[in-house]
Amino acid sequence: MKKFLLGTVGLIALGISAPASAADLAARPYTKAPPMVAAIYDWSGFYVGANGGYGSSRKCFDxxxxxxFPTAAVRDNCGDATGGLAGGQIGYRWQSASWVFGLEAQGDWADLKxxxxxxxxxxxxxxxxxxGIGLFTGQVGYAWNNVLFYVKGGAAVVGDHYRTSFTAGDVLISSAxxxxxxxTVGAGLEFGFAPNWSVGFEYDHLFMGSRDLAFSGPLAxxxxxxxxxxxxxxxxATIRVNYRFGGPIVAKY
Incomplete structure (x- = not known):
């Protein structure tokens, strides 16, 4: 009987001490979840690209x-030369906060007739x-992450060819x-659709002024x-695709 009582007391003591031992185990440390990372598109860096589109030139002859043997100017006629154009551009941009500044050179083959x-x-x-058309411009833009709106301005150069002919038979009279x-001034909207790639639309107006030109030919x-x-x-008006060198994004917490 004495042994039975001692055994019972031991089992009860063991049952009481077991939960206490579990409670004494070290708690698993709490690890804070990492903060969210916001990826901010960075427009800075050198870029190269291609463009293509449509052009129209208004020309008036006096x-x-x-x-x-100069004379007073007498208006002869006015007409439009229209057609396609395609070419490329190279430039550099740097970004400060949301403002983007850049320099660019663009050259296009043209077929405006x-x-x-x-x-x-x-x-x-x-x-x-x-x-042919060439543009040498500076840019100022504002970026909403991977969307960039910019204005541009600078110098423009065009290659012109003129000729006069008899309407019947298209017989050449003279040329120059x-x-x-x-x-030039212009504006564009560009969208970064991949880490180093962007696509955009641009419009440019070229102020080419007036110039006196002498014509010569078989009948002149x-x-x-x-x-x-x-x-x-x-x-x-052109659609442009650019590839930019360097890191495409800046990660900020």
Missing amino acids: SVGFVG GSSPSTLLAGVTEHVKIN SETRWGG PPPVLPVERIHQDVDM
Whole structure:
């Protein structure tokens, strides 16, 4: 009987002490969840890209006499040269907070062509063509993460070719070519769709001013060189794709 009582007391003591031993085990340390990371698109860095689109040039011709024999300007005609263009661009941007600044050079092959009848010479048609466009601009933009709106301005250069012909049979009378410098302003919207890639739309207006140009040809040999004062503006709208070198995002907590 004594042994039975001692055994019972031991079992009760063992049952009481077991929970206490479990409670004495070290608690698992609490680990705080890592903070959320916000990925901010960074527009800084060098980039290269390609563009393509549509252009339109408004040209007006004033007759101002002949070489060595100037006369008062008389309006001849006005016409449009339209067509496609394609080329590339290279530039550098740097970002400060949400503001983005940049420099860019762009060169495009162009096929802007048009013709219009002369109002001074019956049966004569004047043809115009732009075969190349270059832009050298600075940019100022504002970024909403991976969306960038910017304005730009700077210098522009175009390659022009002109010719006059008899309307019947397109027989050449005279021609002239020039490389003309002017100014440009524009605006664009660009979207970063991948770490180093962006796509955008841009519109540019080129102020090419007016310039006197002497024409020569089979039916206008020296010294009989007619001079035309040619006024010119150009509008161009392009889709652009750029690849930017360097780190695409900055992670901030």
